[in-house]
Amino acid sequence: MKITNFRIAELQVPLKKPFKTALRSVEYIDDVVVEIHTDEGLVGYGEAAPTVVITGDSKGGITAAIRDHVAPALIGLSLDAPETIFGRLDGAILKNTSAKAAVDMAIYDLIGQSLGVPVYKLLGGFRDTLETDLTISLNQPGEMAVDAIEAVERGYKTLKIKLGKDPQLDLKRLMAVADAVGEQVSLRLDANQGWTAKEAVRILGKIQDQGIAIEFVEQPVAAHDFEGLKYVTDNTELAIMADESLFSPADALKLLQVRAVDLLNIKLMKCGGINQALKICMLAELYGVECMVGCMLESKLSVNAAAHLAAAKSVVRYVDLDGPGLSLTDPVDGGSAFDEARILISQSPGLGVKAVEGLHYLD
Numbered sequence: 001m002k003i004t005n006f007r008i009a010e011l012q013v014p015l016k017k018p019f020k021t022a023l024r025s026v027e028y029i030d031d032v033v034v035e036i037h038t039d040e041g042l043v044g045y046g047e048a049a050p051t052v053v054i055t056g057d058s059k060g061g062i063t064a065a066i067r068d069h070v071a072p073a074l075i076g077l078s079l080d081a082p083e084t085i086f087g088r089l090d091g092a093i094l095k096n097t098s099a100k101a102a103v104d105m106a107i108y109d110l111i112g113q114s115l116g117v118p119v120y121k122l123l124g125g126f127r128d129t130l131e132t133d134l135t136i137s138l139n140q141p142g143e144m145a146v147d148a149i150e151a152v153e154r155g156y157k158t159l160k161i162k163l164g165k166d167p168q169l170d171l172k173r174l175m176a177v178a179d180a181v182g183e184q185v186s187l188r189l190d191a192n193q194g195w196t197a198k199e200a201v202r203i204l205g206k207i208q209d210q211g212i213a214i215e216f217v218e219q220p221v222a223a224h225d226f227e228g229l230k231y232v233t234d235n236t237e238l239a240i241m242a243d244e245s246l247f248s249p250a251d252a253l254k255l256l257q258v259r260a261v262d263l264l265n266i267k268l269m270k271c272g273g274i275n276q277a278l279k280i281c282m283l284a285e286l287y288g289v290e291c292m293v294g295c296m297l298e299s300k301l302s303v304n305a306a307a308h309l310a311a312a313k314s315v316v317r318y319v320d321l322d323g324p325g326l327s328l329t330d331p332v333d334g335g336s337a338f339d340e341a342r343i344l345i346s347q348s349p350g351l352g353v354k355a356v357e358g359l360h361y362l363d
């Protein structure tokens, strides 16, 4: 079976409420969808999220990368030789990990469909259900507490609390949430690079003094500051996770070699897709470090691909796949079932996506 054509489209999905972090505020998902067509009529689906403040990938950039560089490199290739396809994908253009992630997942979708096997089984098949957290956006303490209570009422047992704009206010935010939800809910923190290394150590010490139990803390310092990450990791008892510091398998290796963090957050949009994510999983396993699989602001289309990866691998202990939970509508027919915190992995061949509603084709 050969790759014959690429189609690129835009997809907008409204959010339940604006998504706010130390880096940005977003009102709706505004992503790029790619369809890869074959000579036997199968269609593979992928999605890329333009997260300019994290990946540098914009909508126009993603579209051009796929249309002008990736598609010409892949059209005509046989799905019988994935190694050739992924080599060409990687070499077609530097960086552009979001565009590559969309194409990579569409290729896995096609491979799974052609073999009649769901992708998570192809990759390892470790489990077929997952439990995700829900993100509480960065707002005033009172509003965050209200959002947290609402999330618990929706069935979430783990919440990811966005912090990182003001260390003093951050402590108030966290205490407001912790007071509101009580001890039966697990809390994870994400500072999105908002602190300096010393600020991070200070605030994490204060959090421990308050007796608030924290699962882990994501990306306390700037993405490039590997030394700062290591300083925080070495000077707190809380587990520290790399997010924006970790894009490629090479980044993972550097972080692991110096023990700069305790945990890794793998996102398809940062590493360039499932094929690269598997390399990070393998490295993490070798170094005895557990992973989370996370997502950007993505619809169920690409979050479903991340769920297949997360379900496949035993080294993935944590799941932060709340794009569908944050969305007001679901444009995807098929794929895994996202029922608030509970994700039931699709058993259909490939990624299980049958159709996507509301696509605006760019060709």
Ligand SMILES: [Mg+2]
Pocket (backbone or CB within 6 Å): 190, 192, 218, 219, 243, 244
């Ligand atoms: Mg994060």
